[in-house]
Amino acid sequence: MAMSDLRKGPFHLTNTLTRRKEEFIPLRPPHVGLYVCGPTVYSDVHLGNVRSFLTFDVLYRWLTHLGYKVRYVRNITDVGHLVDDIDEGEDKIAKRARLERLEPMEIVQKYTNGFHDVMRLFNILPPSIEPTATGHLIEQIEMVKRIIDSGFGYEANGSVYFDVPRFSEHHAYGELSGRRIDELLANTRDTEGMAEKRSPLDFAIWKKADPIHLMKWPSPWGEGFPGWHLECSAMSTKYLGRTFDIHGGGMDLKFPHHECEIAQSVAADGIAPVRYWMHGNMLTVNGRKMAKSEGNGFTPEELLTGNHKLLEKGYGAMTVRFFMLQCHYASTLDFSNAAMQAAEKGLERMMAALSTLDKLRATGSDDAGVAALEQRCYDAMNDDLNTPVMIAELFEGVRLVNSIHDGKIAIDPNGLDRLRTLFRTLTNDVLGLRQEQRPDTDDRTLDAMVQEFIRMRAEAKARKDFATSDRLRDQLASWGIILKDTKEGTSWERA
């Protein structure tokens, strides 16, 4: 165990490569290398994407909290991701550029900005490095060369393919996703690019570009662009080394994307790239998978405004965050209005307890069970990031806070300090929760209250009670509200 605070216990996580919960032992403590597959920036992020990034945000926050120095790399896919997710069809970004009549890099910028806005909204921390596929073409070309040199890649008509059958003769292709070469072969259909490939299982690591293609670069095999799987291998190797600690992504990326990443690294550098693979599960809506084609993949903006047929009302970003954290990352999570409204109330109770904590006074002679509560919270998080159990423990804490506030339970000063630290650390730093921002609502409330004071002042004036009317004006001024009397009535502004 790397950390000094042994009470916190070792951290375990489910390694989807071994399908077992394992103790996490980093290669070079206190450093941890973490790579997470980021978005392909060709469309707006939907809520299912948010869940995946949130999972790894909590992992990053928890490892950091435990004292690890995490180098967290999350990429931006800005080239090479084809429409059908395999080797045929148009590049997703090039297609969108054609539809929006923009240069592909304008599409990349627009949706990268949008992605960052959504991450900020949900308080998902930025990674240490956010590399782009187009920013690492030389590294990708060098990796293709190494794969060809190792005998597991071949050129055909200006493209370069990864030779899956030959690779699987020497290495375990399919280990991560539990697929077998013979089954995969039985299930493949013929595709356009087949003529060039020796086997339908082979995948492109470099694709020849059509003359009209906008996103292309010179290479030893002519003008082209990298295959989708290659970027993650090249960038994780560059920033985290040939083998690193944790690789994360959504479950849908296990095959072919992550399987191909492993094959590429083993072929190029002779070593398995990742020690712990971690996959987040899906978000469903009323029991059905969230997807644009289903019409249920609502955007964060629709969620906040409630402007979608499946939404009874709008929900705040922190409510959504809290809702998602009440489910374990490896389980599917179903989005429903009832669950969201329950989460809204739960978050409010937790935030109210945080305020109440400030007002408590220590009058007792023991810690009222805080040390044991703390241990249970740490045990939950160290058990494969079990946020729902940890949140349930925090609600025990909420009850304790309220009982102390009501004078039913007494706590000593050390216990109270520890309770405050525990609550703030776990809710704000680890779960990344904060008070919901509602500036518009507050603006309306503020105005309504000022209008009421203006009305009371007018009443006082009408009955010639100038002492009261002046007092009200001065009181408002002391709060930074300046009244202006005109012949059309009284208005106000901030001082």
Add this chain to the structure above:
Amino acid sequence: MAMSDLRKGPFHLTNTLTRRKEEFIPLRPPHVGLYVCGPTVYSDVHLGNVRSFLTFDVLYRWLTHLGYKVRYVRNITDVGHLVDDIDEGEDKIAKRARLERLEPMEIVQKYTNGFHDVMRLFNILPPSIEPTATGHLIEQIEMVKRIIDSGFGYEANGSVYFDVPRFSEHHAYGELSGRRIDELLANTRDTEGMAEKRSPLDFAIWKKADPIHLMKWPSPWGEGFPGWHLECSAMSTKYLGRTFDIHGGGMDLKFPHHECEIAQSVAADGIAPVRYWMHGNMLTVNGRKMAKSEGNGFTPEELLTGNHKLLEKGYGAMTVRFFMLQCHYASTLDFSNAAMQAAEKGLERMMAALSTLDKLRATGSDDAGVAALEQRCYDAMNDDLNTPVMIAELFEGVRLVNSIHDGKIAIDPNGLDRLRTLFRTLTNDVLGLRQEQRPDTDDRTLDAMVQEFIRMRAEAKARKDFATSDRLRDQLASWGIILKDTKEGTSWERA
């Protein structure tokens, strides 16, 4: 003139290449290509940088407002910018990485995030494309090849230099910055790299990397990295074409950076890259240049909090924006507390007029001079982005708004509509101004007012006036404020 609305008149800007105010005629209307030198992301942005980016933000907003479709490219320099701004010394980012014990790309990410936060704070719009130097190595290597092929570049010991004397025999080197080759030669000092250079005026377009160097890539000349000036030439060519409309940057970039950009493009592609060069002037503090070494280069955060010895108090981001726009971009601007406090009042008057506009009613029979006011505002902006004159005209508008409000002037419905559109468009869209955000202050004000209602309710209860105490509770509830009575008193929370 490209636009349909002739009333708005042609746009003129000062071309720093010709040193004349010229009518702006884009190459391919309605499209405009705009390139602006972005930050080198190795330290926090200071207020002088903000001024420069604000200048081009207003240019971008104005061109967009005039109806042009602007492709605005602003780069991120993440490699190649050496400490002494010429060809010697350490890479600025590599040096900071060494000091902060981080990987260079972690430094890049950290300060890119910080830069984006500052841009958002000052409401400076993101560009259409924000390319990075490391993201365009292949394009830069290709450009070095073209420069060598044209005879204006030569390799020496793994580096490639631009041959300034040979270039100046055929082309006008120094035209932009008004420098002459003989004067430059007389003023150069010997430097470390001299042994490799044929002339001290030559500059690196590709630098050989030391073995310990972290930021390096393979090239036809061995492992190395691009020269600082090269990235802007390569990226502007890629995204805007070999010749494009406007290139902007701070005055300090005129020489050598922009001069070298021109030379590189002419050498590589045989054509001058830019039709209109535009340079913003400096920000000074109490008459002295803003610089970190002077101790007066305060960060945006210091400015907002007032936590700096030169600041009497904190100023809001919109106040700073307004302050800067009250000066023409080509003039030096001096930062002082007195000027900031005047700007604060001015911005408040303008924002108050925007609210007042909503309440006005049209009762007159003419437009009260709005058409003429509008024309004067457009004339000012079309005259080389003369924001101070335009703001002075808007203050004429503020007086008009207040006179209409006070019943001293009448306006007809069309005039009032036009006045509203003019104000909103120019203040919000073109100048990018909005109400200063003060959530903390509002929170305190809100709480103070709720406490006053709680006090009034307690008084009513004490005198057994339960009708009043219930009415007050219900009134607060209708505003979204829920009271909770406990034995320790009454607290409140949002509904």
